[in-house]
Amino acid sequence: MCLAIPVRVEEIVSDEKALANIGGVRKEIDVTLIEDLEVGDYVILHVGYALNKIDPEEAEKTLQLFAELDEVSKQQALDAICV
Secondary structure, X not given: OOOOEEEEEEEEOXXXXXXXXXXXXXXXXXXXXXXXXXXXXXXXXXOOEEEEEEOHXXXXXXXXXXXXXXXXXHHHHHHHHHO
16 A cells, blocks of 8 residues: 655755655655745655645645544554553
C-alpha cells in the first residue's frame, strides 16, 4: 500500500528542493514536478516527491482526519493495555 500525504511548504531552497512541515517535522522534499510553488502552498507528498499542489482547505481537512485517526489509535492501544 502506498500513502501520499498533504504537507505545507515552509521554505523554498531551490528550483528542485523545498522544506516542508510533515507532522511538525521539517524535511527537505523534491519539488521538481511542481510549477509556481510558493511558501504556504500545500502539496501531496509521496516518498519524498511533491506530486501536485492541492487546495489548502482540503489539505487541512485531510490532516485533521489523520490527527483524529492517530488519537483513536492511541486510545485503542491504551484500552488494550488497561484490560
